[in-house]
Amino acid sequence: MSDPTLLQRVSKALPWLLLVLAIVAPFALSAYDLNLLARFMAMAILALGIVLIWGHGGILSLGQGVFFGIGGYAIAMHMKMADLPEGELPDFMLWSGQESLPFWWAPFASPTFAIAAILFVPVLVGSLFAWAVFHRRVGGTYFALITQALALAFATLIISRQDVTGGFNGLTDFYGIFGVGLSSPGVPAALYWLTLALLVASYCGVRLLLASRFGMLLRAARDGENRIRFLGYNPTPFKVVAFAIAAMLAGIAGALFTLHAGVVSPALIGVVPSIEMVVWVAIGGRYSLAGAIVGALLVNIARDAVSSAFPELWLYLMGLLFILVVTLLPNGLAGLVASKRA
Structure with a gap:
């Protein structure tokens, strides 16, 4: 049998080990591999939000791709505007026959507005959506289905408005941000460190939040919503705030991923990607922040390796892996540790 004390020590050391490996990575990996790692680290930020709402809030969201997409499109729109000569339109608008720049595109020429949009638009959309749903005491499977429908509607909207969103191809061909070329010496490394x-x-922010009174009440609402109502607490604001924070983390992740990948498209934000995001956390451990990071990194590394060689097998492999983990390790890889740690 495994030594519980040893497992506890491994659990405590895991975040530090991950940090050391991440610090060493730029000196050990090629530029291509470092870029891949940076993309997967961006996705891990989103995974932390899923731990907050699903693991500790009992809120299963199958629509986090919406907020990931908002952040990704916000930074992409800024970069498209920054690269434009004055008075011209983005290339995809010209190809689609668009004659003038939509009014809601113009503010994204400002880097301050773009950053504000990345941070606060997901929070606003997430808060309004969560309040509308939780205020009516909708939860469980019904909530998951509603979020899935939201992801489908968002991806469909992006695809259908090719003249102003780039359609199925999304937005790409970015050359610089904030006046600096993305391929300039030192910029890829700087984006990695960012x-x-x-x-x-x-990680630190969510960990502190879960250790606070807010985290305790969020878990109490997960385990017995009617009980905390009886004790005089309204669980709705706690769930709304948690969902808004998870949306913000997803928006940040989407913006960072777009910077590293050089593209954002509906293929990254629809129903299937949103489900995959939950799978990362399920495999890593939905109660563990470090486990979610490990899950996001491992699954995406495996995806890159397998899909490059056998593109048609990846979804089947991921489904099988998910079934095995849920069946044998219901708390994910982090469930190997005797006590759950957030």
Whole structure:
């Protein structure tokens, strides 16, 4: 049998081990592999939000791709505007016969507005959506289905408005941000360190939140919503705030991913990607922040390796892996540890 004390020590050391590996990575990996790692670290930020709402709030969202997409499209729109000569339209608008720039595109020429949109538009959309649903005490499977429908509607909207969103192809061909070329010496490495810093900050922020009174009441609402209502607490605001924070983390993740990948499209934000995001966390451990990071990294590394060689097998492999983990390790890889740690 495994030594519980050893497992506890491994659990405590895991975040530090991940941080050390991330710090060493730029000196050990090629530019291509480092870019892939940075993309997966961005996705891990989103996974932290899913731990917050699903693991500790009991809120299963199958629509986090919506908020990921909002962040990704916000930074992509800014980069498309920044690269434009004055008075011209983005290339995809010209190809689609668009004659003038939509009014809601113009503010994205400002980097301040773009950053504000990445941070606050997901929070606003997430808050309004969560309040409308939780206020009517909708939860469980019904909530998951509603979020899935939201992801489908958002992806469909993006595809159908090719003249202003780029359609199925999305937005790509970015050359610089904030006046600096994306391929300039030192910029890819700087973006990597920025992603690592935001991942660490997100981890620490969510960890502190879960250790606070807010986290305790969120878990209480998960385990017995009617009980805390009886004790005089309204669980709706706690669930709304948690969902809004998860939406913000997804928006940040989407913006960082777009910077590293150089593209954002409906293929990254629809129903299937949103379900995959939950699978990362289920495999890593929905109660564990470090487990969610490990799950996001491992699944995406495996996806890149397998899908490159056998593209048609990846979805089947992921489904099989999900079934095995849920069956044998219902708490994910982090469930190997004797006590759950957030």
